[in-house]
Every structure is written in C-alpha cells, then in structure tokens.
Amino acid sequence: MDAPVLNVEGLKTHFFTRAGVVKSVDGVSLQLAPGEILGLVGESGSGKSVTGFSILGLIDPPGRIVEGTVRLEGRDLTTLDDKAMSRVRGKDLAMIFQDPMMTLNPVLKISTQLIETVLAHAPVSKAEARQRAIAALAMVGIPSPEERIDAYPHQFSGGMRQRVAIATALLHRPKVIIADEPTTALDVTIQSQILAKMQELCREIGTAMIWITHDLSVVAGLADRVAVMYAGRIVETGPVGAVLDFPHHPYTQGLIGSVPSHAEPGARLAQIPGATPSLSALPDGCAFAPRCAKAIGLCRREAPQIEPLGMASVACHVAQGTGGLE
Amino acid sequence: MFAFILRRAGQGLLVIAVMVVLVFFGVNVVGDPVWILVSPDMTQDQIAEVARSLGLDRPIQEQFFLFVGGILQGELGRSFVHGTPAIGLILERMPATLELALVALMLAIVVGIPLGLYAGLYPDSAPARGIMAVSILGFSLPTFWVGLMLIMVFSVMLGWLPATGRGPVGHFLGIPTSLVSWQGWVHILLPAINLALLKISLVIRLARAGAREAVLQDYVKFARAKGLGRGRIVGVHILKNIMIPIVTILGLEFGSLVAFSVVTETIFSWPGMGRLLLEAIQRLDRPVIVAYVIVVVCLFVVINLMVDIIYSLLDPRVRLSEAAT
Numbered sequence: 014m015d016a017p018v019l020n021v022e023g024l025k026t027h028f029f030t031r032a033g034v035v036k037s038v039d040g041v042s043l044q045l046a047p048g049e050i051l052g053l054v055g056e057s058g059s060g061k062s063v064t065g066f067s068i069l070g071l072i073d074p075p076g077r078i079v080e081g082t083v084r085l086e087g088r089d090l091t092t093l094d095d096k097a098m099s100r101v102r103g104k105d106l107a108m109i110f111q112d113p114m115m116t117l118n119p120v121l122k123i124s125t126q127l128i129e130t131v132l133a134h135a136p137v138s139k140a141e142a143r144q145r146a147i148a149a150l151a152m153v154g155i156p157s158p159e160e161r162i163d164a165y166p167h168q169f170s171g172g173m174r175q176r177v178a179i180a181t182a183l184l185h186r187p188k189v190i191i192a193d194e195p196t197t198a199l200d201v202t203i204q205s206q207i208l209a210k211m212q213e214l215c216r217e218i219g220t221a222m223i224w225i226t227h228d229l230s231v232v233a234g235l236a237d238r239v240a241v242m243y244a245g246r247i248v249e250t251g252p253v254g255a256v257l258d259f260p261h262h263p264y265t266q267g268l269i270g271s272v273p274s275h276a277e278p279g280a281r282l283a284q285i286p287g288a289t290p291s292l293s294a295l296p297d298g299c300a301f302a303p304r305c306a307k308a309i310g311l312c313r314r315e316a317p318q319i320e321p322l323g324m325a326s327v328a329c330h331v332a333q334g335t336g337g338l339e
Numbered sequence: 340m341f342a343f344i345l346r347r348a349g350q351g352l353l354v355i356a357v358m359v360v361l362v363f364f365g366v367n368v369v370g371d372p373v374w375i376l377v378s379p380d381m382t383q384d385q386i387a388e389v390a391r392s393l394g395l396d397r398p399i400q401e402q403f404f405l406f407v408g409g410i411l412q413g414e415l416g417r418s419f420v421h422g423t424p425a426i427g428l429i430l431e432r433m434p435a436t437l438e439l440a441l442v443a444l445m446l447a448i449v450v451g452i453p454l455g456l457y458a459g460l461y462p463d464s465a466p467a468r469g470i471m472a473v474s475i476l477g478f479s480l481p482t483f484w485v486g487l488m489l490i491m492v493f494s495v496m497l498g499w500l501p502a503t504g505r506g507p508v509g510h511f512l513g514i515p516t517s518l519v520s521w522q523g524w525v526h527i528l529l530p531a532i533n534l535a536l537l538k539i540s541l542v543i544r545l546a547r548a549g550a551r552e553a554v555l556q557d558y559v560k561f562a563r564a565k566g567l568g569r570g571r572i573v574g575v576h577i578l579k580n581i582m583i584p585i586v587t588i589l590g591l592e593f594g595s596l597v598a599f600s601v602v603t604e605t606i607f608s609w610p611g612m613g614r615l616l617l618e619a620i621q622r623l624d625r626p627v628i629v630a631y632v633i634v635v636v637c638l639f640v641v642i643n644l645m646v647d648i649i650y651s652l653l654d655p656r657v658r659l660s661e662a663a664t
C-alpha cells in the first residue's frame with residue numbers, strides 16, 4: 014500500500030451525556046490509500062457516522078474526541094483549531110450526507126450554495142466561481158446546468174439534490190471524501206446511477222473515499238476494501254473479496270448471512286440473535302460475545318485486539334486461535 | 340398575483356362591512372351621544388335641535404342607511420364633537436401613530452434578533468440565561484406600568500429624555516414625520532421602547548427557537564463540512580431561515596402595535612389616532628369610531644398583503660397563488 018492519504022489511529026469519540034458516557038467510537042483505526050474506496054459497514058448505531066464526523070472535526074458537545082489521531086497527508090487534524098480546520102473541510106476533506114432532502118439549505122439558491130463553497134477556499138472572482146460551479150454540476154450529470162444552477166433545492170428531485178451535494182463536495186477535488194449512506198434515501202435505479210457516478214468521479218479525480226453503508230451488496234460492487242464496525246470498533250477489515258467471501262469474525266459471518274441474496278430462495282433470512290449492546294455500558298470483554306455462538310470464556314474477560322489474519326485483519330479470539338485449549 | 344390582491348381586497352371589504360355594522364349599532368347600545376354633547380342648562384327644544392342637526396332624531400335603521408349611503412359617496416360623516424369630517428381627523432393623526440409603531444417594530448427587530456440568535460446559539464451561557472429572563476419580564480410586565488417606570492427613571496430621575504409629546508414635525512417625501520429631526524427622535528424614544536417591549540420579547544423567543552432548531556439541521560452541518568466560516572453560517576444560512584417566521588409574525592403583529600399604541604399614546608401624550616379613538620369612545624363620537632375602525636381594517640389588509648409578498652420573497656417554496664388558497 015502507498016503512503017496512506019488518511020490515517021486514523023486509535024480514534025475514540027465519546028459523548029458525555031447525563032445518562033453516562035456513550036462510547037460511540039472506541040478505538041478505531043483506518044488507513045486509506047490515495048484513490049482507494051473503503052466500505053465502512055455495520056449495524057445501525059455502531060458508530061459509523063460518528064467516525065465520519067470525527068474525521069471532519071464536526072463533533073459537537075457533549076461529544077468529544079478523547080483519544081487518537083486523524084492524519085491527512087501526515088498532518089494531525091485533531092490538533093487544529095476550528096479556523097484551521099475549516100480551511101481543510103470542503104477543500105481536502107469533504108463529506109456528503111444520507112438525506113439529500115435535508116442537506117441543502119432550502120432558502121438559498123443552488124448557485125449561492127455552490128459559489129460560497131468555491132469562494133471559501135479559492136481566491137477567485139464571483140464570475141469565475143460561478144463558472145466552476147456550473148462545471149461541477151455538469152460533471153455530476155445535471156442537464157443544462159447554466160439554467161438549473163439558479164433554481165432552489167425544492168425544484169430538484171432527491172437524486173438531483175444528491176448530485177448537487179456531490180458536486181459541492183467535489184468542487185475542490187478533495188483528497189478524501191466521506192460518503193455517509195448517500196444512496197439510502199433514494200430509490201434503487203437512482204442509487205445505482207449515483208454509485209456509478211461517484212465511482213467514476215473518484216477514479217477520475219483521484220479522490221479516496223470512505224463509503225458508509227448498511228448494504229453489503231453495495232460494498233461488494235464498489236469498494237476496494239471493507240471495514241466492519243461493531244459497537245464503536247472495527248472488528249474486521251481487509252480486501253472486499255477476502256472479507257466477503259471468507260469472513261473470519263462471527264459478526265461479519267452473521268452480517269453476510271443476513272443478506273437476502275446469500276439465502277436460499279424462500280428460506281428465512283439469517284439473523285444475528287440479540288441486539289446491539291448499549292454503548293454506555295459495554296461488557297468487559299469482546300462487545301459481541303453476548304450474541305456470539307462461538308464465544309469462549311476468554312471472550313468475556315478480555316477484549317480482542319485487531320490482528321492480521323490471512324489477507325485481512327480480525328479482532329476475535331476464536332478466529333485468531335488465542336483461545337488455546339479453553 | 341393580481342387575482343391574489345383582488346381576493347385579499349374583497350376579504351378586506353367584507354371585514355369592513357361587518358365591523359361597520361357592529362360598531363354602528365354597538366355605539367348606540369352604549370349610550371345616546373346627544374346626552375354627552377349637550378350641556379345641562381339647555382332646554383328641551385335646544386336638545387332636540389342638536390339631535391336633529393346631527394341626524395340623531397331619526398330611527399337608528401334610517402340613520403344607518405343614510406350613513407351607508409354616505410359611505411358609498413365617499414363620505415364617512417362628520418365628527419359629532421369637532422364638526423369636521425371624521426376621516427380627516429383620523430388621517431391627520433395617522434402619521435404620528437404609524438411613525439411610533441414603525442420605530443417600535445424597528446427596535447423589536449434590531450434588538451430582538453441579535454439577542455435571540457445569541458440565546459439560541461449559546462443556550463447554556465450566562466448571557467443567554469439573562470436574555471431569556473429579561474424577555475420573560477418583557478412578556479409579563481403590563482405596558483402602562485413599564486411606561487410609567489420609563490418616564491420616572493429617564494425623564495424624572497435622570498432627566499435624559501422628555502416624558503411627553505412629539506417632537507417638531509417636518510416632511511420626508513411629503514409625509515409629515517417627526518423623525519427628520521434630532522428632537523423628534525429624542526421624543527419618540529421612550530414611547531417607542533414602551534410599545535416595543537412586548538415585541539422585543541416575542542422576537543427574542545422566535546429567534547432563539549429558530550436558531551436552536553436550525554443548528555441541528557443537516558444543512559448547517561453540511562455548510563460546516565463545506566468549510567464555511569461561522570459568520571457566514573450564522574448570518575446567511577441560519578438567519579435567512581429564521582427570518583421567515585419572524586417576518587410573518589412581526590408583520591401580523593404590526594397591527595397589534597397600532598392597536599396597543601392606544602395605551603402608550605395615552606401615557607406619553609402622543610398625538611396619534613389611538614388617543615383620538617379613546618376620546619371618541621368617551622364622547623360616543625360615532626363617526627370617528629367608525630372611521631377609525633375602517634382605517635385600521637384597511638391597514639390590516641394592506642399589512643397582511645405585504646407580509647404575504649415578503650414571505651414569498653423570503654421563502655422560495657411559497658408561491659402567492661398557493662398561499663391564497
């Protein structure tokens with residue numbers, strides 16, 4: 014792997030709520046090579062979005078990054094103040110959100126929202142900024158962008174709005190883009206169009222991407238590597254082919270078993286028994302142990318570390334064989 | 340757009356018709372204006388003469404039809420007390436009231452929005468708590484009491500500002516106003532603050548609620564993710580969104596500013612139409628009361644129309660044709 018463009022190490026983001034400390038992200042490490050697409054998957058509430066927002070420095074109180082580093086081309090972003098950070102956001106590091114209906118400001122024209130983004134990072138004239146904005150809209154496949162740019166968000170469909178958000182994110186050809194389930198709110202045909210467009214554009218611009226999703230089939234078609242997240246930690250990561258075809262971690266195995274296409278037609282969907290643990294009261298050992306059919310005594314006592322196993326890396330005592338004769 | 344204005348004007352006419360009927364007969368229920376106009380030493384004949392000259396000797400239905408006939412010819416009747424056209428009396432006093440209401444509205448915006456915005460962005464800070472406490476006071480203290488306190492502190496004790504009256508009247512674009520001179524501003528400040536207090540509290544609450552809601556929205560997070568500065572996010576993205584409800588409600592509240600000015604005008608001896616109304620009610624000067632009602636309803640119709648237009652300019656999702664239905 015080339016020198017990673019984004020290197021997250023030991024990231025811990027906790028929310029200090031009245032009900033207790035919610036350990037939404039609890040020791041996540043990720044590496045992203047230039048131009049690479051990483052799929053970040055996991056159940057709802059496993060901390061995927063919080064990971065994304067932490068990387069951008071967009072965690073608000075009562076949340077806080079309590080530990081770890083986020084290095085973008087070697088520079089640790091967690092040490093930057095808000096002003097310095099806002100020079101990185103939208104320029105080298107961009108993000109798109111799940112719900113395109115909510116992402117754009119309803120009372121500002123598309124042109125305003127694009128042009129302000131250009132001007133935030135490039136010392137150009139307003140006319141030049143407008144030209145760049147139009148070019149960005151054309152790039153994401155919005156027809157007749159010269160006219161459409163002066164429309165308001167409500168005059169666009171959901172798919173078109175997501176394209177506008179993507180155009181906004183790509184304006185400054187960022188090194189890394191974090192896409193937080195950007196197709197979940199769209200219908201299936203639009204989903205695949207957007208997916209294909211993102212893949213094409215990232216390849217063209219050389220942008221590396223973290224694609225957050227519930228949907229393993231999207232990861233299979235899109236990503237180079239995948240990271241599986243459970244209760245604030247990465248439990249398994251590696252090349253998509255290796256992880257999806259030969260999953261080591263019982264949780265990954267369970268996730269794959271619950272994908273409809275893997276089941277026999279008419280057969281019941283496999284489900285992981287139990288529910289995700291409360292992030293404010295995690296068990297001592299492996300967070301997945303209470304739901305794991307293969308758990309041994311060690312799993313309940315000691316949290317496993319993530320270690321290389323074959324082509325992937327896995328955090329599981331059983332898979333690593335450290336359980337010994339127990 | 341044109342159809343929209345026409346429909347609004349039609350609605351306004353309907354309201355005017357209903358109000359005129361109510362006020363016309365309502366005043367008659369309260370008492371007989373003749374008895375207030377005559378002096379005790381007049382003879383029976385003189386009193387009958389007064390009633391006849393004012394047309395008050397006829398049956399009430401007949402008076403009403405004569406009055407409506409007058410309206411249709413553009414004649415609202417003469418004041419029983421002053422003997423001059425009632426509408427003229429009202430219009431003469433209107434600029435003073437509108438001027439007071441406008442300055443109060445401006446105060447509400449200029450003071451209320453920044454304070455409310457701050458309280459919404461930093462809800463747990465000490466200044467925010469202070470702002471909210473003051474706004475609760477603004478809501479709960481009676482206007483007349485605050486007015487008296489203002490006079491006591493700023494006029495009597497400190498001697499900074501005059502307690503009563505309006506400054507010298509000049510002209511601006513042909514409109515008589517006291518706002519063209521320094522003395523005018525000095526005079527209007529206390530009554531305007533008094534009148535604005537309730538609205539300032541209202542705007543603070545609206546702006547705070549709006550800001551608290553807006554900061555949680557995805558579009559604000561996205562604006563941050565784009566790398567925009569805090570100033571632009573608050574001043575453009577958040578402000579433009581919270582202005583929509585504020586402008587709408589304030590526009591509608593402008594009418595109540597005009598109505599509430601009756602109290603403020605009385606305390607500060609402000610020569611506006613509120614005071615005129617009060618005098619007219621005391622003397623059962625029916626033509627003036629009716630004329631006041633007609634003028635105020637017209638004012639409301641025009642204001643509502645303007646609010647709708649501004650609203651549609653601020654919120655691109657609203658079209659006037661839709662708002663009208």
Ligand SMILES: Nc1ncnc2c1ncn2[C@@H]1O[C@H](COP(=O)(O)OP(=O)(O)OP(=O)(O)O)[C@@H](O)[C@H]1O
Pocket residue numbers: 028030035037055056057058059060061062063064075076227292
């Ligand atoms: N502001 C906050 N205050 C307290 N807890 C929070 C806050 N934001 C997130 N969390 C907690 O962090 C955990 C992880 O949330 P996150 O949004 O990252 O999940 P996710 O993996 O993105 O889920 P989904 O797939 O549903 O989007 C959740 O349990 C959530 O309750």
Ligand SMILES: [Mg+2]
Pocket residue numbers: 061062063193
């Ligand atoms: Mg999420």
